[in-house]
Amino acid sequence: MRxxxxxxxxxxxxxxxxxxxxxxxxAEDYVHVPMPPGVQVINxxxxxxxxxxxxxxxxxxxxxxxxRVGEAGDPANKSNCTNQVLREEGGHMSPYxxxxxxPDLDTRPxxxxxxxxxxxxxDAKPVGDWTIVVRDDGIRQWAYAQQPLYxxxxxxxxxxxIGGTKRDxxxxxxxxxxxxxxxxxxxxxxxxxxxxxxxxxxxxxxANTALRPAIYTYxxxxxxxxxxxxxDCLRQWKPVxxxxxxxxxxxxxxxxxxxxGVRQWAFRGKPLYTHIADMPFRGHGMSLDGSDTPGWRAxxxxxxxxIPSELKRQATIGGDTLADxxxxxxxxxxxxxxxxxxxxxxxxxxxxxIRLALCGAGDPARCLRRFPLVLASVGAQSTSRxxxxxxxxxxxxxxxxxGAKGAVRVWTYRDRPLYTFDGDPPPKIGDRxxxxxxxxxxxxxxxxxxxxxxxxxxxDFYGRNN
Amino acid sequence: xxxxxKLVLRTLTAGAVLAAAATSAPSSTRxxxxxxxxxxxxxGYIITNLHWAGYKTPDAKAECPDGKxxxxxxxxxxxVMYPDDGKRTxxxxxxxxxxxxxxxxAETPDRFPFYEAKGKYSTGLNLDGKVGPNDFTSPDGExxxxxxxxxxxxxxxxxxPPEGTTTFYADKAIMEERYNRMLIELTGVDSLENDNDVxxxxxxxxxxxxxDATGERYVSGTTMRVDARWGKKFxxxxxxxxxxxxxxxxxxxxxxxxxxxxxLPTVQKFHDMRFQxxxxxDSAVGYIxxxxxxxxxxxxxxKSESTHHQSNGQTTLNSLYKVLRKNADAYPDPATGRNTAxxxxxxxxxxxxxxxxxxxxxxxxxxxxxxxxxxxxxxx
Numbered sequence: 008m009r010x011x012x013x014x015x016x017x018x019x020x021x022x023x024x025x026x027x028x029x030x031x032x033x034a035e036d037y038v039h040v041p042m043p044p045g046v047q048v049i050n051x052x053x054x055x056x057x058x059x060x061x062x063x064x065x066x067x068x069x070x071x072x073x074x075r076v077g078e079a080g081d082p083a084n085k086s087n088c089t090n091q092v093l094r095e096e097g098g099h100m101s102p103y104x105x106x107x108x109x110p111d112l113d114t115r116p117x118x119x120x121x122x123x124x125x126x127x128x129x130d131a132k133p134v135g136d137w138t139i140v141v142r143d144d145g146i147r148q149w150a151y152a153q154q155p156l157y158x159x160x161x162x163x164x165x166x167x168x169i170g171g172t173k174r175d176x177x178x179x180x181x182x183x184x185x186x187x188x189x190x191x192x193x194x195x196x197x198x199x200x201x202x203x204x205x206x207x208x209x210x211x212x213x214a215n216t217a218l219r220p221a222i223y224t225y226x227x228x229x230x231x232x233x234x235x236x237x238x239d240c241l242r243q244w245k246p247v248x249x250x251x252x253x254x255x256x257x258x259x260x261x262x263x264x265x266x267x268g269v270r271q272w273a274f275r276g277k278p279l280y281t282h283i284a285d286m287p288f289r290g291h292g293m294s295l296d297g298s299d300t301p302g303w304r305a306x307x308x309x310x311x312x313x314i315p316s317e318l319k320r321q322a323t324i325g326g327d328t329l330a331d332x333x334x335x336x337x338x339x340x341x342x343x344x345x346x347x348x349x350x351x352x353x354x355x356x357x358x359x360x361i362r363l364a365l366c367g368a369g370d371p372a373r374c375l376r377r378f379p380l381v382l383a384s385v386g387a388q389s390t391s392r393x394x395x396x397x398x399x400x401x402x403x404x405x406x407x408x409x410g411a412k413g414a415v416r417v418w419t420y421r422d423r424p425l426y427t428f429d430g431d432p433p434p435k436i437g438d439r440x441x442x443x444x445x446x447x448x449x450x451x452x453x454x455x456x457x458x459x460x461x462x463x464x465x466x467d468f469y470g471r472n473n
Numbered sequence: 474x475x476x477x478x479k480l481v482l483r484t485l486t487a488g489a490v491l492a493a494a495a496t497s498a499p500s501s502t503r504x505x506x507x508x509x510x511x512x513x514x515x516x517g518y519i520i521t522n523l524h525w526a527g528y529k530t531p532d533a534k535a536e537c538p539d540g541k542x543x544x545x546x547x548x549x550x551x552x553v554m555y556p557d558d559g560k561r562t563x564x565x566x567x568x569x570x571x572x573x574x575x576x577x578x579a580e581t582p583d584r585f586p587f588y589e590a591k592g593k594y595s596t597g598l599n600l601d602g603k604v605g606p607n608d609f610t611s612p613d614g615e616x617x618x619x620x621x622x623x624x625x626x627x628x629x630x631x632x633x634p635p636e637g638t639t640t641f642y643a644d645k646a647i648m649e650e651r652y653n654r655m656l657i658e659l660t661g662v663d664s665l666e667n668d669n670d671v672x673x674x675x676x677x678x679x680x681x682x683x684x685d686a687t688g689e690r691y692v693s694g695t696t697m698r699v700d701a702r703w704g705k706k707f708x709x710x711x712x713x714x715x716x717x718x719x720x721x722x723x724x725x726x727x728x729x730x731x732x733x734x735x736x737l738p739t740v741q742k743f744h745d746m747r748f749q750x751x752x753x754x755d756s757a758v759g760y761i762x763x764x765x766x767x768x769x770x771x772x773x774x775x776k777s778e779s780t781h782h783q784s785n786g787q788t789t790l791n792s793l794y795k796v797l798r799k800n801a802d803a804y805p806d807p808a809t810g811r812n813t814a815x816x817x818x819x820x821x822x823x824x825x826x827x828x829x830x831x832x833x834x835x836x837x838x839x840x841x842x843x844x845x846x847x848x849x850x851x852x853x
Binding site: 075096100101103104106107108109110119156284286296299309322323324325326327345360362364365368369435436437442445447449450451452453454456468469471 | 480547548551557560561562563564566567568570571572575576650651652679680681698702703704707731733735736737738740768771772774778779781784808
């Protein structure tokens with residue numbers, strides 16, 4: 008109950024120039040776009056502001072995506088998510104052919120059972136970017152920006168975003184499945200800025216170039232004056248200058264005059280900069296090198312909940328990951344199957360067949376030895392909507408009723424259990440010492456299609472935390 | 474001069490490193506003070522190309538059986554193993570095949586033939602100082618080249634440059650990523666031609682490579698920051714000497730380098746790791762060699778390259794693993810007696826760079842490195 012009270016996430020309460028999200032953290036401001044009756048905006052822990060239906064269920068789209076073979080998802084103004092229970096792989100994932108029978112067919116849902124369409128009643132009228140598409144079965148469905156909208160079967164409470172993320176999961180990479188994304192109003196930023204979802208929060212970035220550099224503030228600055236004026240500072244930091252006609256879009260934004268006629272953008276009372284040594288990630292954001300300089304901070308319009316105290320941040324050869332108390336890297340499992348409807352297979356309520364094949368060659372006991380679940384300590388409680396303690400049947404991988412025989416209490420993130428990687432007995436591969444990330448990318452298509460990924464908190468090499 | 478040094482020097486001066494340098498070496502010896510890149514006895518280099526050493530002819534006749542490369546890739550094997558009967562299930566076919574990659578089996582004989590390199594020649598290094606029956610001869614006539622990794626992958630199209638996709642992606646990873654930005658810094662250098670005591674320290678760098686206007690050739694003289702935060706495991710020190718413009722380091726017991734393909738942070742681990750490089754003021758070319766840890770090599774290959782990419786060059790991982798284990802030629806497991814490492818070398822190209830250490834830490838501490846073990850320990 009306490010958690011639920013904390014998570015009445017729509018509470019965008021004015022406080023000075025800021026709104027507050029759950030836990031008292033600043034919430035991202037957004038552009039108030041026209042919406043159909045019953046649709047609301049909810050500020051979520053992980054994804055910022057999202058549209059939700061009248062019951063508070065987050066709305067997702069499913070954009071058409073070129074796959075390695077063919078394509079999947081919804082084209083503009085058409086839903087490809089049907090009531091039919093698909094029985095075969097679509098053959099999208101080279102080198103395997105189409106037509107192979109899917110696992111667990113007796114319990115496999117249809118696309119609309121897992122992703123219920125957001126239906127429009129017969130009197131509904133388009134408003135703003137909201138339109139109505141007519142499904143193949145004749146039923147009317149809401150669309151936003153021409154993309155049909157859905158809820159997710161396993162989102163339980165308002166503000167849940169279990170079904171997907173706005174994080175840039177390499178959308179151009181054909182190895183990735185066609186994923187569902189939470190949809191929301193645009194962030195209220197001046198032209199030239201954008202906001203990226205990351206594991207750590209909603210990161211403010213520049214939008215004037217394809218590089219999308221991270222934006223920083225300097226502790227020594229004030230709301231009206233930049234302290235970064237000398238050659239040494241300006242050699243490393245580039246003030247984000249505002250065009251002559253630029254105007255703040257809200258009270259969060261202001262302009263600082265560096266010198267006559269030269270104005271610098273400021274956000275929440277701090278002038279903004281980019282860092283010249285930040286590195287691009289091939290078109291999907293930049294590294295955060297600048298945040299390593301004392302006194303300089305990357306800007307988040309809102310941050311994600313703190314990680315549970317039983318877990319910790321740890322340096323590895325590839326960046327910082329989440330680790331358990333013993334320093335073992337923590338992994339998440341990701342999976343969408345290769346049927347045309349690209350259904351999730353990484354949630355405990357979905358088929359576990361593919362995960363069991365990967366983690367233990369189909370043997371659940373071997374799975375548990377190779378990828379132990381991250382157990383919650385006695386008395387540990389859920390700390391946020393994202394971080395939960397749940398009971399799992401370790402042999403099936405499914406959620407268990409509280410107190411069920413054989414069930415174990417584990418940490419979950421977005422409903423997905425956390426794992427470590429012990430591997431097989433030596434000399435085979437496993438995480439043998441703190442900082443090892445041997446299972447990162449284990450799975451099909453480097454783990455991008457189905458597989459394990461280290462829980463990256465800071466990845467300045469490949470940008471996988473954003 | 475130690476026995477090992479004499480042997481590696483012989484290999485180096487008569488081997489491919491010298492050949493590679495022959496077309497590019499400076500025409501005359503230059504004193505240290507005449508080389509602007511050499512500052513305070515120190516010069517740095519940054520990796521630009523890194524491929525497994527081997528020998529390839531256009532028609533494959535010199536190195537592959539009857540001039541044929543391995544034809545049994547994933548697509549070909551899958552088609553034979555799982556004929557379309559209209560009832561094929563995902564788990565019994567697609568994932569059964571994937572499981573064979575995730576859980577490779579060295580014991581069961583392969584159903585499909587695997588073409589190993591059978592020729593006389595290979596590039597690489599003479600790691601043990603001997604000339605054995607399984608050794609190759611370098612293209613310029615140096616015998617004793619230890620390269621059983623080439624024997625394993627030399628007739629697999631994926632690994633045959635320049636068309637092999639592994640070559641392409643290795644170059645792409647170095648060009649586009651920085652996880653694998655290997656730097657070496659030579660210190661205590663009096664001369665790039667002859668110096669009997671230099672120290673080589675390996676780091677990971679943080680900055681982008683800079684290419685010339687063609688986009689294909691990297692320029693020297695750039696500044697490279699050392700990654701003192703996440704790169705500590707890659708800081709390793711080697712003792713060596715420069716003879717006739719060639720750097721020869723003593724092997725260290727164990728070394729590892731950052732290895733990236735398809736944006737995954739992996740490593741390559743070597744027993745008896747050493748460098749042999751022809752040095753120039755603006756570049757260095759040669760080998761990084763040793764006995765490659767088999768399980769690590771396989772694991773990074775399996776993780777990094779999907780079955781799709783393996784299919785591009787007819788690499789079926791379960792088949793490859795069997796041969797890899799069979800050809801492993803060093804570091805037997807004390808319990809099983811099976812070798813755990815395979816001889817191999819990386820052909821490496823560097824350009825000179827100015828290495829910048831963190832301001833708060835003049836030199837990042839080197840990982841503990843010990844001398845290579847005795848000959849007996851690494852042999853079966």
